[in-house]
Amino acid sequence: MIRTNTAFLDFILANQDRYPKSLVQELSIEKGHKLIRQRSLVNAVSIINEGIAKCYLYQDDGTDFILEFFGPGEVVGEIEMLNNEFSFAAVEALTPMTVLRLTRDRFIELLTKDPVFNNHVLKLLAGKVKYKATRFSFTQTxxxxxxxxxxxxxxxxxxxxxxxxxxxxxxxxxxxxxxxxxxxxxxxxxx
Amino acid sequence: MIRTNTAFLDFILANQDRYPKSLVQELSIEKGHKLIRQRSLVNAVSIINEGIAKCYLYQDDGTDFILEFFGPGEVVGEIEMLNNEFSFAAVEALTPMTVLRLTRDRFIELLTKDPVFNNHVLKLLAGKVKYKATRFSFTQTxxxxxxxxxxxxxxxxxxxxxxxxxxxxxxxxxxxxxxxxxxxxxxxxxx
DNA sequence: AAAAGTAAAGGACATTTGTCCCACCAGTAG
DNA sequence: CTACTGGTGGGACAAATGTCCTTTACTTTT
Known part of the structure; x- marks a missing residue:
């Protein structure tokens, strides 16, 4: 229920020396802080290193709907980056967190130049699709x-x-x- | 509500000459035929050219839950291919259809060698995530x-x-x- | 056209979930 | 200490949805 992706986190951490600090920035996030606001421009992708966040939509009527809880290795902001759209969901820290943050340009660069990175992102998206599908199907029925x-x-x-x-x-x-x-x-x- | 992806279909059709017939096979599918069975091995990716299909899960209790209706340009089987897992959903033709089918190897090859193809797949997955998220959020609330x-x-x-x-x-x-x-x-x- | 069979519509009631509101408890400002 | 606040749990009733079964409508057959 709290989703993680240790394979991806391990990969990133193992290659951190190849990615200069300036390009993969390690950040601390306070509990309650929003990594992404809904309907805003997203210009970085964050990989969760420690802590838990909630990814949720808020509707016109004021109710929130939480899509997923993200733990270590989960990635935030990649969908907006790929679609080149404003964020459709918000992401907020439920605990103190540390994240590894890639700028937009760096994310695109890795995606195009590092096939292993690219494959991790593909898998991670496929995993999000599958998770949502099975969860909502179960909840609904x-x-x-x-x-x-x-x-x-x-x-x-x-x-x-x-x-x-x-x-x-x-x-x-x-x-x-x-x-x-x-x-x-x-x-x-x-x- | 019936999802389409004309950008991707146009791209595939425009490049069809570069992709030999033997590798991008055009198939006709009868109404009612299953493109993918649930919990089975998937060894090809299909891009819908014409027609409509339903993508659904069936649960233990016998009820179906339809995740999406796919129209032209939508892609089927890529998630299983990426995750290297058995299919978690079934896909069935609601109308007569034609699809363009890529073998597993050809799909992987295009993904690694054709950056434009790769980007289309990334976007398409991101679109599926977003669609499911907003739809289920709305339905649930x-x-x-x-x-x-x-x-x-x-x-x-x-x-x-x-x-x-x-x-x-x-x-x-x-x-x-x-x-x-x-x-x-x-x-x-x-x- | 009548009979028989089958799918769709809907009535009556049961269950699930939501709305509204109140009681209780802990913390804290005055 | 008192009064206010915010959070939590739950009672009573309302609304939404499901279950079961009857009725209606539409084919098909004879």
């Missing part, structure tokens, strides 16, 4: 109780790591529904 | 009536092109709910 049960099986410490507020946004439901369902699961002994 | 209203605004001939059965799978709802909501929209004069 199962009740909240079924979805929550599965999430808690996959990640027993879910409720310690992700705030209820964020969980609510991730599932696209209300606080009330989450509380009610958690209560049911407890009464049934599933938690 | 709006009622069926709101979602249907928007779909009918975007595509007034929706009900003529897509069967109710497929619409139900696309929205992850039941036939009953669709009928009820359509009836309401008619009574309100929105259709």
């Amino acid at each position: 199962h009740t909240l109780e079924q979805t929550l049960t599965k999430m808690l099986e996959d990640m027993p410490d879910l409720l310690e790591v992700i705030s209820k507020k964020d969980l609510v946004s991730y599932l696209g439901i209300t606080k009330r529904s989450l509380n009610r369902t958690l209560k049911n699961l407890k009464e049934q002994g599933h938690i | 709006h009622t069926l009536e709101q979602t249907l209203t928007k779909m009918l605004e975007d595509m007034p001939d929706l009900l003529e092109v897509i069967s109710k059965k497929d619409l139900v799978s696309y929205l992850g709802i039941t036939k009953r709910s669709l009928n009820r909501t359509l009836k309401n929209l008619k009574e309100q004069g929105h259709i």
Whole structure:
């Protein structure tokens, strides 16, 4: 549920000496800081080194919808870079983070000149497609109780790591529904 | 709602002479035929030239969930190819189709040797991510009536092109709910 | 045209989820 | 200490959606 990509992070870290500091900049991000704002220009790609971020959309009606939780190795901003469009989602640090940041030019350069880097980006995009597809399919065709049960099986410490507020946004439901369902699961002994 | 990618199709068609027939094979597909089966090996990438296909997941409980409708220029099988995994979704022709098919090796070769081809694939994946993200966010945070209203605004001939059965799978709802909501929209004069 | 078979529409009720609101508790400013 | 604040949990009811089954409409057959 918190997505990671150690293969890519390892690759980047292993090659960091080949990428001068000025081009792959290591940054610390405070909790709550936005790596990307919605509907803004994105001019850098960030690879998460440490920490967790949420990637979410906010709708006209004020509700947030969290698409993914990003952990180490996940990449942020590449979609906007490729599409040459304003960001369609926002990304915000849920914990203190460190990220490796590539400028737009450097990202494009690596993409065209380093086939291994290019392949990592292709795979990572394919992974995002697959993740969204399976997650939304499941969420859409199962009740909240079924979805929550599965999430808690996959990640027993879910409720310690992700705030209820964020969980609510991730599932696209209300606080009330989450509380009610958690209560049911407890009464049934599933938690 | 039916996704297309004319830029990519134009590029492929314009370069077809450079790609020998044996390597970019043009195929006719009958309505109902599956371009990809779920949980199977995929050894070719298909670019849709004409016709419409549905890309869907089937779950354990027997329900289908349609992820996207693909039209001309959309690409099928590239995700499995990149991830080197069995297919996670199925793709089936809704109309008679023609597709341009690349073998695995040819796809990899173009990806590594043709930067323009590579860039098209990157963009196309980024587009799929964005499409899924915005669509699911909307569906999850709006009622069926709101979602249907928007779909009918975007595509007034929706009900003529897509069967109710497929619409139900696309929205992850039941036939009953669709009928009820359509009836309401008619009574309100929105259709 | 009548009968039979099949798919689509919808009524009645059940379940799931949302809305509104209140009670409770911890922190903290006055 | 008191009063205010923000966050959390949950009761009561409303709305949305699903399940089950009947009715309608439309083919096909005879």
